[in-house]
Amino acid sequence: MLRVLIVGAGLTGSLCACLLRRALQNRVHITVWDKSRGTGGRMMTRRAEDSVGADIGAQYISATEFYRNKHDSLYSELLSAGVFVPMSCPVEGLKQKDDSLNFVSPDGMGHIVKHFLQQSEAEVQLLRHVTCVSRRGAFWEVEFSEGQSEAFDAVVLTMPVPQILQLRGDLPESLSLCAGLSEQQGALLSQVQYSSRFGLVVSFSKDSSLNLPYGFKYVSDSPIVRYLSVEHQKRNLSSLGPSLVVHTSVSFGAAHLESPLDQVQPIIFEELQRLLPQLPEQSVLTSVPGCPGHMTVLEKPLMLLGGDAFTHSNFDGCVESALSLTRELTQRLTH
Known part of the structure; x- marks a missing residue:
């Protein structure tokens, strides 16, 4: 059985795991690692004991007619399962595109990620901070924060690009990644920029x-x-x-x-x-140029990079990357 590691338990990683399971069935063992204490990435929902849980990152999904048609099967699946529903509350100050529809998740945006992870039947391991990826013949040896390592046939990295570029490796021809990242690929990745907000x-x-x-x-x-x-x-x-x-x-x-x-x-x-002076007392609880969804770093053993940095930063961007990653994984792992 082929062993595939997906690093990053956000939307791209979870959907990639789900689609790969559906494509290859029991021919693959899928493992998902994330350095956080919970899944979700930028779609994480923070739970509160006596208050409504809060979506920390993504707040709702705004889907244009183009992507509703292109990703119809996924939208239909999530709507049928009640994972998200059409948004009914008013939005003040939104510059809405005429053909866009908005959706929210009744249980929080993190529930979308949990749905895909459950469907993937992947082995999910949290607090796994990947620090080094090294090529060992036909396998990848992936080291995580405790200094331990495991071997995989293929590795998919979906964490933010700056974290990818900080990974250590042992190949002299590599730039920041042991995978043999080419000079051209390194230059493309260096152009990615993220906005920061609190x-x-x-x-x-x-x-x-x-x-x-x-x-x-x-x-x-x-x-x-x-x-x-x-x-x-x-x-x-x-x-x-x-x-x-x-x-x-x-x-x-x-x-x-x-x-x-x-x-x-x-x-x-x-x-x-x-x-909002009426508040009551409270307690505080740029894409990779020219990359259509993913980047193939090495074919044997297989290593792919994905995430919204390789498409665009919203729900459908992550879906596009996951679809692109799954196509590449399915093609490479079955030939």
Whole structure:
């Protein structure tokens, strides 16, 4: 049985694992590693004991007619399973494309990732921080944070590109990756840029009232806050205490990227209270050029790079990358 490792338990990695299982059935053993304590990546949902859980990263899915048709089977699957539903709450300040439809996940965006991981029947291991990938004949030896290692027939890396470029290896011809990353591939990866912003979750007690006329709001008159998500209204939940997610602007995130969190948090709170003075008491709880979905670093043994850095940064971008990775994996591993 072929052993395939997918590094990164976000949307691209989980969907790739699911599609690979459906394509190769029991001919492959799929392992998914992630350095975090939970799955989801940028679609992670943080749970709260007495308040509505909060989507930390992605808030909703905005699907154009083009991608609804192209990825129809996946949209139909997720809708049929109740993993996500059409969004019914108002969105203030959204510049909506005419043919776009919005969807939210009643159980949080992280539930989408969990759905695909369950379908994949993959062995999921968390707190596995990959530090080194070395070629050993026909296999890849992958070392993780505890200094231990395992061997795989194929490796798919879906974590952010800067983390890929920090991996160690033992091949002298490599740049930052032991896989023999070519100079041209290294140059393409070096062009990838990520925007940085802070996300703050504010939770309220069950008896608190947070009456806002929207589920989402895009803020245009603040240099600090860019986006607000009213989680209980977004997911139409009223049995728990309300939760609010605040995303800062990219410029604020970049300016305070190296600042300690305990210094940044009061600044965000002060601006939030200016924008929403009625809040009750609370407790804080650029793509790779020319790469269509993935990059093949080495064919034997197989190593692929994927993620939204190789397409575009949204739900359908991750789907495109996962489809591209699965096609390549299926073709290479069956010939």
